[in-house]
Amino acid sequence: MSLTKMPTAGTPYVFSDMFHAKIGLFQSDRVFSKFGDILKEYLNVENLLFINSGTTANYIIYKVLKQLRQRADQVEIILPAYTAPSLLLPIEAEGLTPVLVDIDPITFNLDTTNVAEKLNSKTLAVMPVHMFGLPCEVESLLKLTDGSDIFILEDGASALGTTVNNRHIGTTAPFGFYSLNRGKNVSTLAGGIIVWKNDDYSELFQQYVNELTTLPALAQFIMFLKFVGLSLAVRPFPYTLMSPIVSKFKYTTLHSHFDSFKYTTMQAALGVNLWKRIDFLTNQRVKNGLSLSGIFQNRPGYRIATIPEGANVAFNQFPVIVENLETRKLLINRLFDAGIETTTLYDHPLHHIFPELSESGNDPYSNATYLAEHLLLFPPHAQIGSRIISKIQEVIDTVG
Numbered sequence: 476m477s478l479t480k481m482p483t484a485g486t487p488y489v490f491s492d493m494f495h496a497k498i499g500l501f502q503s504d505r506v507f508s509k510f511g512d513i514l515k516e517y518l519n520v521e522n523l524l525f526i527n528s529g530t531t532a533n534y535i536i537y538k539v540l541k542q543l544r545q546r547a548d549q550v551e552i553i554l555p556a557y558t559a560p561s562l563l564l565p566i567e568a569e570g571l572t573p574v575l576v577d578i579d580p581i582t583f584n585l586d587t588t589n590v591a592e593k594l595n596s597k598t599l600a601v602m603p604v605h606m607f608g609l610p611c612e613v614e615s616l617l618k619l620t621d622g623s624d625i626f627i628l629e630d631g632a633s634a635l636g637t638t639v640n641n642r643h644i645g646t647t648a649p650f651g652f653y654s655l656n657r658g659k660n661v662s663t664l665a666g667g668i669i670v671w672k673n674d675d676y677s678e679l680f681q682q683y684v685n686e687l688t689t690l691p692a693l694a695q696f697i698m699f700l701k702f703v704g705l706s707l708a709v710r711p712f713p714y715t716l717m718s719p720i721v722s723k724f725k726y727t728t729l730h731s732h733f734d735s736f737k738y739t740t741m742q743a744a745l746g747v748n749l750w751k752r753i754d755f756l757t758n759q760r761v762k763n764g765l766s767l768s769g770i771f772q773n774r775p776g777y778r779i780a781t782i783p784e785g786a787n788v789a790f791n792q793f794p795v796i797v798e799n800l801e802t803r804k805l806l807i808n809r810l811f812d813a814g815i816e817t818t819t820l821y822d823h824p825l826h827h828i829f830p831e832l833s834e835s836g837n838d839p840y841s842n843a844t845y846l847a848e849h850l851l852l853f854p855p856h857a858q859i860g861s862r863i864i865s866k867i868q869e870v871i872d873t874v875g
């Protein structure tokens with residue numbers, strides 16, 4: 476039994492992060508351009524804006540797509556049946572309709588070969604989601620919709636840092652977004668990034684972001700205090716002590732609402748400092764993912780996603796399908812006793828949470844259902860080192 480617990484997620488913050496965040500409270504808007512320039516160079520994109528969350532980023536992209544669409548009855552958004560349920564909120568807020576596609580059991584991501592049959596004159600956009608940090612194939616979707624009035628937007632919320640042939644995911648399609656929320660690959664407590672290719676849309680994006688409210692000074696200060704709390708809570712020792720309090724801040728219920736407001740200077744200043752360590756933070760996720768792959772690859776009773784050729788995967792969580800649900804339960808408990816917290820994330824696919832999204836038939840998205848029910852997620856963040864990986868190996872070896 477281990478006395479300290481390793482949290483499931485968390486950017487390891489250092490003292491200078493707190494210092495820069497605090498200074499950021501008093502900085503001018505110029506810090507947005509500074510962080511923006513760093514990210515433009517990092518992602519190799521021309522156009523980018525920050526907002527308060529990945530959800531708001533997604534919401535603003537829908538607003539822009541509605542302005543750009545050819546016909547008012549283009550309302551359908553195609554997305555995978557297993558993904559973050561919160562993705563339905565901006566779809567609903569913009570009066571759009573979600574259309575689900577099953578996931579591919581080999582990649583754990585949207586099955587791109589099933590998209591064609593869902594396209595019709597009402598389709599506004601297809602949204603491949605790069606789940607767990609794993610890259611979803613985007614090029615075939617671009618080819619499929621080439622010459623049509625259907626847009627492709629990439630959800631890179633949990634995959635910031637993943638590249639395929641040295642190109643960042645989220646930057647292949649005309650539109651993409653990322654999340655800087657707690658628990659994501661790099662976090663400024665919360666935050667979202669929108670990227671788009673065509674300069675002609677820049678004014679429209681800027682206009683929607685300008686319309687958002689600025690958080691009052693007191694709310695920004697409270698946000699800073701929350702960041703200080705988070706920076707302690709993601710370290711194993713304080714996490715263990717604070718665990719009863721931290722559990723209250725974990726998302727356990729479905730979101731039914733989202734707020735949209737401007738990104739803050741505190742967060743941008745923190746981001747500038749965090750990006751000095753971006754290669755370390757990302758490489759650790761890649762390295763830990765490869766070590767975890769080594770543990771589960773070809774092990775009977777377990778399945779892991781196939782990593783596409785040329786991909787460098789910055790895992791947000793390392794997903795494993797555990798065929799036997801009793802084994803999964805046992806593993807969760809044994810790993811917990813060894814000080815390693817795992818998660819099962821969303822226990823249900825979208826069409827089970829919202830049955831109205833289900834087409835007729837037994838289970839139209841059975842791969843998504845199986846993934847949701849058998850998934851076990853291992854933490855690959857930068858605080859996980861070889862000692863924890865060996866402990867995981869030991870537990871898996873004893874459970875079998």
Ligand SMILES: Cc1ncc(COP(=O)(O)O)c(C=O)c1O
Binds near residue numbers: 655667
């Ligand atoms: C795949 C995916 N997309 C979008 C989001 C929304 O991002 P945010 O939490 O920053 O609103 C999340 C958050 O959990 C996510 O996992």
